Amino acid sequence: MTTPRTDRSPWNWLLLLPIAIPLIPALFNAVEPRLFGIPLFYWLQLAFVLVSVAVTLIVYNMTRRAR
Numbered sequence: 001m002t003t004p005r006t007d008r009s010p011w012n013w014l015l016l017l018p019i020a021i022p023l024i025p026a027l028f029n030a031v032e033p034r035l036f037g038i039p040l041f042y043w044l045q046l047a048f049v050l051v052s053v054a055v056t057l058i059v060y061n062m063t064r065r066a067r
Contacts, residue, residue, distance in 0.1 A: 007063070009062070009063045011058075011059045011062040011063050012059060012063065014055055014059050015055060015056070015059055017051075017055055018048060018051055018052035018055050018056075021048065021051075027044065028040065028041050028044060
């Protein structure tokens with residue numbers, strides 16, 4: 001009989017960061033600082049996309065099973 005597969009890893013908690021942090025309105029309540037003339041709201045959203053990709057890659061690599 002095989003053991004049931006479990007995806008319960010503490011690394012999975014890290015996936016909550018890219019979901020929860022962009023939901024904090026105080027982070028976006030400003031126009032300054034501008035980055036190359038782009039207001040904070042827009043470039044911070046792009047930064048969160050890059051952070052989300054990085055966090056997903058970290059969790060994937062840390063929870064991947066050896067073949």
